[in-house]
Amino acid sequence: MSPLVTCRSHAMNDPIPDFDEACAARAARYLDTLTKPPGSLGRLEALAVSLAGITGEDFPTVTPPGVVVFAADHGVAAEGVSAFPPSVTAQMVANFVTGGAAINVFARRLGARLEVVDVGVAGELPPAGIVHDKVRRATGNLRREDAMSRDEAEAAIAVGRRATERALAADCRCLIVGEMGIANTTASSAMLAVLSGVPVADLVGEGTGVTQAALVHKRDVIEAALVARAADPDAPLDVLAKLGGLEIAAMVGAYLEAAAKRMPALVDGFIATVAALVACRLEPRVRSCLIFGHRSREPGHAHALAALSADPLLDLDLCLGEGSGAALAFPLLEAATAMLAEMATFEGAGVNDGGTGRHHDPV
Numbered sequence: 385m386s387p388l389v390t391c392r393s394h395a396m397n398d399p400i401p402d403f404d405e406a407c408a409a410r411a412a413r414y415l416d417t418l419t420k421p422p423g424s425l426g427r428l429e430a431l432a433v434s435l436a437g438i439t440g441e442d443f444p445t446v447t448p449p450g451v452v453v454f455a456a457d458h459g460v461a462a463e464g465v466s467a468f469p470p471s472v473t474a475q476m477v478a479n480f481v482t483g484g485a486a487i488n489v490f491a492r493r494l495g496a497r498l499e500v501v502d503v504g505v506a507g508e509l510p511p512a513g514i515v516h517d518k519v520r521r522a523t524g525n526l527r528r529e530d531a532m533s534r535d536e537a538e539a540a541i542a543v544g545r546r547a548t549e550r551a552l553a554a555d556c557r558c559l560i561v562g563e564m565g566i567a568n569t570t571a572s573s574a575m576l577a578v579l580s581g582v583p584v585a586d587l588v589g590e591g592t593g594v595t596q597a598a599l600v601h602k603r604d605v606i607e608a609a610l611v612a613r614a615a616d617p618d619a620p621l622d623v624l625a626k627l628g629g630l631e632i633a634a635m636v637g638a639y640l641e642a643a644a645k646r647m648p649a650l651v652d653g654f655i656a657t658v659a660a661l662v663a664c665r666l667e668p669r670v671r672s673c674l675i676f677g678h679r680s681r682e683p684g685h686a687h688a689l690a691a692l693s694a695d696p697l698l699d700l701d702l703c704l705g706e707g708s709g710a711a712l713a714f715p716l717l718e719a720a721t722a723m724l725a726e727m728a729t730f731e732g733a734g735v736n737d738g739g740t741g742r743h744h745d746p747v
């Protein structure tokens with residue numbers, strides 16, 4: 385075990401509360417008293433109902449949001465599975481610190497708190513502007529050895545929990561979880577193949593843009609790793625430790641803690657959704673606190689979403705990561721809560737409710 389590891393079992397943490405069905409039902413009834421044909425705001429109404437049930441608040445708030453980007457490197461990058469060298473992970477972390485990445489731009493527009501957490505970056509990092517919570521420098525090459533030990537996976541989950549706790553302490557009301565890690569689509573594809581039973585060939589994708597020849601090689605690397613690691617599909621921590629990534633484990637912890645604290649969590653793309661699947665396999669009650677921001681171009685994302693019966697809000701052909709798609713979806717959550725809080729009722733505005741029994745003009 386790495387000397388940096390502090391072991392804390394996910395099972396020792398706060399229990400996850402139930403989705404507040406009564407609050408959700410009140411929100412649904414109230415929506416039908418607002419000045420619009422019932423259901424006419426479609427999925428925005430469903431979103432408002434979900435946010436009421438997640439938070440247990442009749443008029444939930446999601447501002448300010450907190451963005452957390454977890455960064456780590458992957459030993460499997462040595463197999464030539466990414467279009468970019470692993471040094472780009474540390475370079476992008478430096479870019480997050482100076483504010484030039486896409487997630488910085490989107491977070492600024494949202495007025496979001498943005499935190500970058502090093503869980504396992506191999507290269508040198510700026511001393512300031514990031515949270516140093518490294519479990520180890522990169523995972524092992526999952527083609528040749530386990531990505532990490534069970535203790536290291538648990539330690540990385542604890543890193544994610546702490547990040548959610550900091551966002552809560554800073555009064556953030558919604559968590560946007562992102563990641564940065566060259567080669568993490570290989571780790572995520574391997575994990576998803578085990579957890580879903582979908583053949584690797586059906587879910588592997590170009591990630592940062594590998595050539596067709598490299599894509600065939602990437603598929604072969606993943607298939608060989610699945611045989612060599614023999615992860616137990618019914619043991620999510622085994623899958624995470626043998627095939628996963630440190631930033632993926634941290635995302636699992638961030639979702640677990642958000643659910644424990646009734647904080648809505650916006651899920652980003654492929655890697656984020658595989659992490660969400662692990663969190664839900666560990667604690668099924670996490671599922672109801674997750675809102676899926678967008679559908680990534682990465683082919684595995686559709687399979688990960690199907691495994692969670694999730695239908696994301698946006699489909700913009702993105703495949704960046706960093707939490708970018710989740711950040712772009714956030715204004716819809718804001719609109720849903722504002723609709724609940726600010727729209728006039730039929731009765732208040734003196735609008736005939738069309739005979740639905742919600743409000744009638746005096747005869």
Ligand SMILES: O=C(O)c1ccc[n+]([C@@H]2O[C@H](COP(=O)([O-])O)[C@@H](O)[C@H]2O)c1
Nearest residue numbers: 466565567568569591592653654680705
């Ligand atoms: O979020 C997604 O759906 C997504 C899809 C493809 C790639 N990425 C990002 O690209 C990096 C991983 O791609 P790769 O090719 O190095 O495995 C990692 O930093 C991710 O944030 C992200």
Ligand SMILES: Cc1cc2nc[nH]c2cc1C
Nearest residue numbers: 468472564592704705706
């Ligand atoms: C440049 C670059 C930026 C990223 N952001 C998230 N993953 C990324 C991968 C690359 C290669």
